[in-house]
Amino acid sequence: xxxxxxxxxxxxxxxxxxxxxxxxxxxxxxxxxxxxxxxxxxxxxxxxxxxxxxxxxxxxxxxxxxxxxxxxxxxxxxxxxxxxxxxxxxxxxxxxxxxxxxxxxxxxxxxxxxx
Ligand code: 5GP
Ligand code: ZN
Numbered sequence: 001x002x003x004x005x006x007x008x009x010x011x012x013x014x015x016x017x018x019x020x021x022x023x024x025x026x027x028x029x030x031x032x033x034x035x036x037x038x039x040x041x042x043x044x045x046x047x048x049x050x051x052x053x054x055x056x057x058x059x060x061x062x063x064x065x066x067x068x069x070x071x072x073x074x075x076x077x078x079x080x081x082x083x084x085x086x087x088x089x090x091x092x093x094x095x096x097x098x099x100x101x102x103x104x105x106x107x108x109x110x111x112x113x114x115x
Contacts (some may be wrong), residue, residue: 002047007099011045021072024044028072028104036108038076038083042069048100051089069104078106 002008009015010029011022017029020040031039042065048054054062066085083106093095093110 002099005047005065005099007041007043007097007101008047009021011043020075021025021067027059029069031059031103034107038078038105039073040076040104041101042072042104044102049098050095050100051087052113053100067103069102072104076104081106081109082111083107088101 006015010017010019011027017032018058019027021042022045023029023081024045026042026044028040028042031041044058044061044065046059069085070079073083083104086103086105087101090092
């Protein structure tokens with residue numbers, strides 16, 4: 001837990017969010033500014049600043065996080081149509097909240113190319 005981190009506060013329920021899934025390792029909640037019909041953020045419960053800060057011991061956690069993303073896509077009924085998983089990393093990557101998260105975005109045709 002990092003005192004100033006908004007996602008740590010959502011995980012600990014100190015800050016409000018629409019939580020759609022949680023377990024002992026990860027929490028998923030709806031983005032406050034959705035860019036599509038489904039826009040969910042999936043975060044590790046422990047504070048990891050970004051992909052840059054991942055350690056070998058986090059491999060199982062990240063695999064689990066993607067398994068939860070797959071499960072939520074089915075629950076949101078976007079699995080068949082398809083969806084996008086995004087993890088922005090650092091300033092050039094467009095990261096604005098420095099607690100690692102995966103955006104699960106779907107319910108409409110995504111724009112391409114990226115970048
Ligand atoms: P990033 O730009 O770091 O990849 O994404 C951060 C995301 O977090 C943005 O889509 C933003 O709308 C979302 N966000 C920022 N603060 C909050 C908050 O307090 N609650 C929720 N639910 N989402 C937030
Ligand atoms: Zn945090």
